[in-house]
Amino acid sequence: MGPYTTLFGLLALLAGLAVGKAWERYKLQDGRWIDRRRARESPHYMLGLNFLVANQIDPAIEELSTAAEAAGHPLEIHLILGNLYREKGQVGRAIQEHQSLLQRPHLRKLEHANVLLCLGLDYKRGGFVDRALEAFSEVLRLDPDNRYAMSNLEKLYEEQHQWTDAYAMRQKLASEEADQKARHQEILAFLENEIGVAAVKRNEHVEAARRFRAAIDLDQKNAPAYLNLGDVMLAQGDLPGAVETWEKLIAISPDRAYLAYSRLEQAYADLNDPARFPALCRRLISANAQEWRARLALAHYLTSHGSAAEGLELLFEALAINPHALAIHQGIWETLTELRLPPALVTRYVGLARESIFYVDPHICVRCRYRSTELLWQCPHCHEWNTFVEERIAPAKDTEATLTS
Numbered sequence: 001m002g003p004y005t006t007l008f009g010l011l012a013l014l015a016g017l018a019v020g021k022a023w024e025r026y027k028l029q030d031g032r033w034i035d036r037r038r039a040r041e042s043p044h045y046m047l048g049l050n051f052l053v054a055n056q057i058d059p060a061i062e063e064l065s066t067a068a069e070a071a072g073h074p075l076e077i078h079l080i081l082g083n084l085y086r087e088k089g090q091v092g093r094a095i096q097e098h099q100s101l102l103q104r105p106h107l108r109k110l111e112h113a114n115v116l117l118c119l120g121l122d123y124k125r126g127g128f129v130d131r132a133l134e135a136f137s138e139v140l141r142l143d144p145d146n147r148y149a150m151s152n153l154e155k156l157y158e159e160q161h162q163w164t165d166a167y168a169m170r171q172k173l174a175s176e177e178a179d180q181k182a183r184h185q186e187i188l189a190f191l192e193n194e195i196g197v198a199a200v201k202r203n204e205h206v207e208a209a210r211r212f213r214a215a216i217d218l219d220q221k222n223a224p225a226y227l228n229l230g231d232v233m234l235a236q237g238d239l240p241g242a243v244e245t246w247e248k249l250i251a252i253s254p255d256r257a258y259l260a261y262s263r264l265e266q267a268y269a270d271l272n273d274p275a276r277f278p279a280l281c282r283r284l285i286s287a288n289a290q291e292w293r294a295r296l297a298l299a300h301y302l303t304s305h306g307s308a309a310e311g312l313e314l315l316f317e318a319l320a321i322n323p324h325a326l327a328i329h330q331g332i333w334e335t336l337t338e339l340r341l342p343p344a345l346v347t348r349y350v351g352l353a354r355e356s357i358f359y360v361d362p363h364i365c366v367r368c369r370y371r372s373t374e375l376l377w378q379c380p381h382c383h384e385w386n387t388f389v390e391e392r393i394a395p396a397k398d399t400e401a402t403l404t405s
């Protein structure tokens, strides 16, 4: 967050300078003519910028305040000063600084929008959600193409779980950035899925199913929409439809297949065809030698169907692929216990596990490196969508060699 806000401050400053080019050089202020270019010729201004770039906020504030004083308090420097106070955590001071700019007479439309944008960020930082929403909305009225305002509004709506508003804002953003269509579709699909989840909570199953289908239409790799659509179909009594939906997820997104395992295992049993589950696992394992989750699921199935020894071999293979997953270690101990702890197998396990570092099911956000013990669809730290990948601390090497050794 920190570097981002400072960077934003810098961008706002540069935007201010660009706008400044269009202004007249001289401006009447407090009854005297001010040479607006003097600010940018001041050594304090340059020093302030340098401190800003080096993320040294206090000296930047000091130099920029001096520069502002010398140049008759130009708007863009005060805009930046407000942003720096916010960066320091002095939100009240930031708001005061930016609000006083709004009092200035003859603000141009873009100046007005810039000040409101900064003020919106102050409110957001201070947790004044309603006022932040109001400020960013006003920015869009003044400057309808302002993408900072759009993405800030979207994030605020998401935080408030106002998924329909967030969706509308992302659509607006998407129409501004036609070159990034795929990424926008991907995010719209997650938002559509959330709208569906909200409908499920209201028991509106038909509407929910419609939303989940729309999410899949937007992005056919949107895993939660398949899971949720299957759940809704199941709730509506359509077990074969649910199975078909979950199987489609596996076909389209094999790396997310495991999310449907427990649902499918139960569903196949309910269809009086439990053997479809181990068959599915074996198919996935033969399609991808690295598939440790299918091995784990198959091992669990085999152990609970009287074939613990075979299950244990699969768990040892899974451990070789991903030695850090606590779930595999737990499965091994359960299975070893089931087999009454044969010393030779315990010794083999101890040997395999010696180098392991334990995590339940480690995932990491590729954008901000936030670590999670499970797969998340939206990062709680940077709020980006679909950025989590499975984290393997030691890269799993060519498994053919590992598995046969």
Ligand SMILES: [Zn+2]
Pocket (backbone or CB within 6 Å): 365, 366, 367, 368, 369, 370, 379, 380, 381, 382, 383, 384, 387
């Ligand atoms: Zn993140």
